[in-house]
Amino acid sequence: MSKRKILPLEVIAARLAAMKRVGKTIVHCHGCFDLLHVGHIKHLQAAKRMGDALVVTVTPDKYVNKGLGRPAFTEDLRAESLASLECVDFVAIDRGPTAVEAIRIVRPDYYVKGQEFENLPRPPARLQAEIDAVGQVGGQIRFTHEAVFSSTALLNQRDVRGWDESAPTEERPTREDGGPPISPGGASSTTGPNQSAGACSEDARRFLDGFRSRHSVDEVLAGLAGLRDLRALVIGEAIIDEYRYCLPLGKSPKEAIVTTREVRRERHAGGALACANHVGGFCGEVHLVTCLGGNDSQERFVRDHLRPNVTPRFFVRPGAPTITKRRYMWEPFLVKMFEVACMDDTPLPSEVEHEMLDYLDGTLPAYDVVIVADYGHGFLSPRAAATLARRARFLAVNTQANAANLGFNLITKYPRVDYACIDEAEIRLAVGDRWSPVGTLADTLRGLRGCSAVSVTRGRHGALTCGEDGVWWEVPVLSGEVVDRMGAGDAYLAVTAPCVAAGMPLDMVGFVGGVAGALAVRIVGNRSPIEPADVHQLVTTVLR
Ligand SMILES: Nc1ncnc2c1ncn2[C@@H]1O[C@H](COP(=O)(O)OP(=O)(O)OP(=O)(O)O)[C@@H](O)[C@H]1O
Ligand SMILES: [Mg+2]
Incomplete structure (x- = not known):
């Protein structure tokens, strides 16, 4: 019927x-x-x-x-x-x-x-x-x-229940006070078992209960809407993320290797390009300063993959390709087999660097927020870092530790940082401390560089944000659905940096970062940027 x-x-x-x-x-x-x-x-x-x-x-x-x-x-x-x-x-x-x-x-x-x-x-x-x-x-x-509920979260509940909830937590002066106690009659009971109740870990539920008692959905959405008026500059290496999906054929009769057959390819605008695209969803006007190769620049592809409100200024490294990271994927299981990086990561030729420093010197003060996505591939030297620290009104920095830079790319390269947003391994390298609690490291870094805020992202353990008042806000992950972790830290930086620059309370910054992280891990690599509509939907869903 x-x-x-x-x-x-x-x-x-x-x-x-x-x-x-x-x-x-x-x-x-x-x-x-x-x-x-x-x-x-x-x-x-x-x-x-x-x-x-x-x-x-x-x-x-x-x-x-x-x-x-x-x-x-x-x-x-x-x-x-x-x-x-x-x-x-x-x-x-x-x-x-x-x-x-x-x-x-x-x-x-x-x-x-x-x-x-x-x-x-x-x-x-x-x-x-x-x-x-x-x-x-x-x-x-x-x-x-x-x-509001989410089919995606509901479909993933089974995976979520498999989370390791024994993840280490720290002894710290975190503020989770003020929230109602968790009980069947708690904040979520008016709307029934909402998505957060189904999809979140116990830690997340506790954080959200506390957060709801301090902030409303409307406050968070108004905070995000306020970012529209910011003028943002993103600076860092452009990276083309290339995926080659292959099927193993078998062992070569003459070599001790497995031969594969390529079945399809995919390219994404990664690195600072991805960062600028994330920011472009939230700030009305975004400028991008980045580096392309003089050989095989892929400028057309790059331009075609920037949001319309992102305006690039390219500096060219002669005799090198635009940085391309090519991953060979085992097609049926989407597992990485190996990676080839095509790049010249020596320092920029001095004439190119001078041209860029002159440009930065003249333009940096015009921006409300300058976001540095420094992958340590030779584009941003200590001299560039000094110019950024001297001229930017508000400087947000991420310095990536990766296979190519072997831990040489530290945030301490920047003499002054207003907002440091790095992952746990990166902050341990930066302050040379392997074992102390993350919050202690964040305090140390704040003291070293005069940061008004520090966020330390910790993969499946979420992130910690702290400010000048010495309070650490620890935000657990808000969703257990993970398709691909790559680029999640960049998305976190790109979405939270304008929030900190706009003066958003730091617990709200941590929450918005958690939302950005939850959305970023649902996206394969940098296939698409974080969309404000998805942020709004997730904010609404988890806070109801
Ligand atoms: N396994 C995971 N499960 C759930 N959320 C995750 C996971 N990994 C990352 N996230 C989310 O993404 C945020 C940032 O991720 P992460 O700490 O891995 O950054 P990162 O190491 O800088 O990553 P990348 O350099 O690849 O961009 C985390 O704070 C969290 O919100
Ligand atoms: Mg990172």
Whole structure:
């Protein structure tokens, strides 16, 4: 019976047109609905109350872009579960990657999204196209205000429960006070078992309970919206991340090696390019100072992979390629087999460096925040670090320790740092201390470089942020869904640096960093930047 509701879009459109002629109001919702849950049901029921007929269109399998192994349910099953709901009148499996074509065919009076899409400072391009399409057919966009859940988090609960909760914690003066005690009647009970309750570790739940008692969703979203007016500069090495997916063929008869066959390739704009793209989602105007190779510069690719509000200024290293890190992946399991770095990481030729230092000298004071993504591949010398420290009004720095720089690239290269954002291994190398608690190291670094804030990212143990008041905010990871860890630290830096520059309270900075980290580990390498809409959605989800 309910399957009769599942029809081709054109058939549904004809029936809706007849209903409209007799004055009925048509409501349209669109989504992936991979694992239909109570959040979806409440959203659809609320949408139906806005009109007479509710049509739901479903993202087809080939356009579900939620990571490996998704969708968990085929488009037919997803449509069938929707059709079984009393509030749903018609279901169609869409054909395109967005709802735009479906909106043009359905011609709804109301196109309805969840509250997590409401009041975005700048709707993502896909949503904007949908809003435009609704306007063109004479309809309006509306929002429901029901509890927000996440299918992704729910689908990952099994993995999450497998977390190692025995991860070491530190003895520290952290502030988790003020939050209500964790109890079945606690903050989340009004909306039922929300996503955070299902997807978070005990530590995360405790942190979120405390955080909710100090800050509201609206405060966090207002803080993020305030970043729009900042002028940001990102500086660091451009890196092309290349993936070559291969199938092992077998052992060569003449060598002791396994031969592989390449099946596909993928390239991402990484390093400072990725950082600038992350920042570009939050700050209105982003400038990028970076280095390309004089040979095989890949400038076209680089330009094509920057957000429109990121303006690059390239300096060219003659006789070298643009830094390319080529990873050979074992295709079926997405495991890295080995990596080849194509680069010249000696110091920049002095004439190129002089040109860059002159440029920086003249332009740095104009920025509200200067974000350094220093990979230690020869672009930023101690002289450049000194210029940045002398001229930037607010300097945020990450210095990566990696296989190529062998721990020679330390944050202490910068005479002054306002916000240091580095991982645990990097801070231990920088302050030469292998065993002390991370918070103690952060205090030491703050003293050494006069930082107003330090964040130490700690992979699956989350991150710690501290400021001049000596309080350490320890934020556990907010999601257990990990597709790829690479680039998570860069995303953390890029999203938190403008927050610190804008004067956001440091516990909120730590929370926003945790949200950025949770989203970054869902993205394969630097395939795409962190989208503000996803940040808004996760903020809303975990704080409700
Ligand atoms: N295994 C994980 N599980 C959950 N979250 C993670 C995991 N690894 C990283 N994260 C998230 O990403 C944030 C930053 O990651 P991490 O500490 O690994 O940075 P990093 O070592 O600088 O990484 P990279 O240099 O590759 O960008 C963490 O604070 C956390 O929020
Ligand atoms: Mg890092």
